[in-house]
Amino acid sequence: MTVAPAPATTPDALPAIKHDYLPILLPVALSALALPFVGNPTTWVTLTVAALAMGMMIFVIASGLTLVFGLMDVLNFGHGAFIAVGAYLALSVLGLLSGWVQVDALGWNLMALGLAVSVAMIGTGLLGWAFERVIVKPVYGQHLKQILITMGGLIVAEQLIHVIWGGDQKAMALPTALRGAVLIGDVAIEKFRILAVAVGVVVFVAMLVVLNRTRIGLLIRAGVENAEMVEALGYRIRRLFVGVFAVGSALAGLGGVMWALYRETLTAAIGGDVMVLVFIVIIIGGLGSVGGCFIGAILVAMMANYTAFLLPKVALASNILLMVAILMWRPQGLYPVAKR
Amino acid sequence: MADPLLTLAGVHTHIGQYHILQGVDLVLPRGGMTVLLGRNGAGKTTTLRTVMGLWKPSRGTVTFDGRPIGGWPTPDIAQAGIAYVPETMAVFADLTVAENMILAARSGPIDTARLDWIFSLFPALKKFWQFPAGVLSGGQKQMLAIARAIAEPRTLLLIDEPTKGIAPAIIEAMIMAFAELKRETTILLVEQNFRFAASLGDHVAVMDDGRIVHRGAMADLARNEALQQRLLGLSLDTHQ
Numbered sequence A: 001m002t003v004a005p006a007p008a009t010t011p012d013a014l015p016a017i018k019h020d021y022l023p024i025l026l027p028v029a030l031s032a033l034a035l036p037f038v039g040n041p042t043t044w045v046t047l048t049v050a051a052l053a054m055g056m057m058i059f060v061i062a063s064g065l066t067l068v069f070g071l072m073d074v075l076n077f078g079h080g081a082f083i084a085v086g087a088y089l090a091l092s093v094l095g096l097l098s099g100w101v102q103v104d105a106l107g108w109n110l111m112a113l114g115l116a117v118s119v120a121m122i123g124t125g126l127l128g129w130a131f132e133r134v135i136v137k138p139v140y141g142q143h144l145k146q147i148l149i150t151m152g153g154l155i156v157a158e159q160l161i162h163v164i165w166g167g168d169q170k171a172m173a174l175p176t177a178l179r180g181a182v183l184i185g186d187v188a189i190e191k192f193r194i195l196a197v198a199v200g201v202v203v204f205v206a207m208l209v210v211l212n213r214t215r216i217g218l219l220i221r222a223g224v225e226n227a228e229m230v231e232a233l234g235y236r237i238r239r240l241f242v243g244v245f246a247v248g249s250a251l252a253g254l255g256g257v258m259w260a261l262y263r264e265t266l267t268a269a270i271g272g273d274v275m276v277l278v279f280i281v282i283i284i285g286g287l288g289s290v291g292g293c294f295i296g297a298i299l300v301a302m303m304a305n306y307t308a309f310l311l312p313k314v315a316l317a318s319n320i321l322l323m324v325a326i327l328m329w330r331p332q333g334l335y336p337v338a339k340r
Numbered sequence B: 001m002a003d004p005l006l007t008l009a010g011v012h013t014h015i016g017q018y019h020i021l022q023g024v025d026l027v028l029p030r031g032g033m034t035v036l037l038g039r040n041g042a043g044k045t046t047t048l049r050t051v052m053g054l055w056k057p058s059r060g061t062v063t064f065d066g067r068p069i070g071g072w073p074t075p076d077i078a079q080a081g082i083a084y085v086p087e088t089m090a091v092f093a094d095l096t097v098a099e100n101m102i103l104a105a106r107s108g109p110i111d112t113a114r115l116d117w118i119f120s121l122f123p124a125l126k127k128f129w130q131f132p133a134g135v136l137s138g139g140q141k142q143m144l145a146i147a148r149a150i151a152e153p154r155t156l157l158l159i160d161e162p163t164k165g166i167a168p169a170i171i172e173a174m175i176m177a178f179a180e181l182k183r184e185t186t187i188l189l190v191e192q193n194f195r196f197a198a199s200l201g202d203h204v205a206v207m208d209d210g211r212i213v214h215r216g217a218m219a220d221l222a223r224n225e226a227l228q229q230r231l232l233g234l235s236l237d238t239h240q
């Protein structure tokens, strides 16, 4: 991988730090470009908010996976399992708390949702930890085996869901107070979408704080750049990796709960369709880059929502085109991570 | 050489199917600097990486401070007291100079007196403290890589070709720094620049084809041009 050549400086000259804001402008440009095609501003706002909500869900799911790849070059095709397990765990909790879910009171609804999310995240976090120890650990450094065995793990997880929760499609009802929309001017914005955006932003900010302000975060960033050097400084990168894997799995569980509530239905294969977008997002963002992942997720979700409205038949193809275009501009993704 | 700090005895290292180190015998006394010389591809880097546990020896023993570290995981070897400055420098480009140093000081905040001492050796680091390491020049990156290795006292420093591609002015600063460093710790330095090596080294080992072919005092080799010619041959002419 390439590192930008150091500028020629005299010993006394302070180097100029280049802040790379260009990728941040892409979602702005894309939404502006979509406006004349969509025509109706109200529709455009609705589509854009839908895209932001969907983008945040994709980001929550993808953020851990990009670090997992960045840290140890591990290709995990089983990530979708945590989406499904998280959603089913939440389904069960919400079922038990149906009184809190059905009452038209935001406080009770959020409490039920909070409990469901906690159980989902703890469950998928533990499952992720076990998944790493049992399935991923034996195949460090072997990409083909990683792909095969993690896909195998995904299939096993789906079958276990069939056994535990049954193979039929489940309804995942939104808590009462979160249904419907709020009117802002003459634009109706679904309440759940606002919640999804808020959750995504909180997760993003929390990740930035951890990555930039804590020692563990520094180690993760350093490890994504050069894991070997982190070890040579005396840190056990594998222990760090297991932790990142577990947290990434818990975030996928959180994303799974949100995704199921968004679609209001649920099957064991729920992770499948979103994972295609997640992989596109990780590649667009730059493998191992959380910031790139965030912007990539918004771009992909915008593309999906605008084209679903304008040209429904090419929704997925448009995102593959988007990926190709971005990789032609920046072959390592929006924010390439400096690698050894 | 009673109670050496580091001993490699009959060390073989394979990288994939390639048999790179073919029985390396090396003894490092405590204190001072040992320079490891040898033409490109002789196996110097592989030797350092084997000591550091980045390659596992397939045969032979590596003993550090009385402990058999051959086959230990790299973090354990680092924690035993060995610091490593790789040929590639491996500074974390996305992290600031300060953050690079914070990670290098494993046991907590860097001692301020020590940091002042490091700044006195490498003033550029103070100036660029809050800058991403990626914007530093090659020489400044090398300084950071060395500073990282000495952020806390370590028993042994492994330093791989620190003068490669570095401007002469910075090499002079490095000579002063190493002269001071070798008073507080033991250094194993891989170097192609013989003038640099001879001005600093107390002991010397020469490698060829994955083996040590000469061991002795640096002063003896520096005096004996015929021996230099035989051991180092053309490699001297191609480097300053």
Ligand SMILES: Nc1ncnc2c1ncn2[C@@H]1O[C@H](COP(=O)(O)OP(=O)(O)O)[C@@H](O)[C@H]1O
Residues within 6 Å of the ligand: B015, B018, B020, B038, B039, B040, B041, B042, B043, B044, B045, B046, B047
């Ligand atoms: N990762 C690797 N894979 C295969 N061969 C390698 C690798 N690293 C080094 N070698 C080979 O091992 C030999 C010694 O390399 P090295 O230890 O880097 O030499 P030196 O540092 O003395 O120039 C060379 O022939 C080199 O080609």
Ligand SMILES: [Mg+2]
Residues within 6 Å of the ligand: B044, B045, B046, B087, B161
């Ligand atoms: Mg070398």
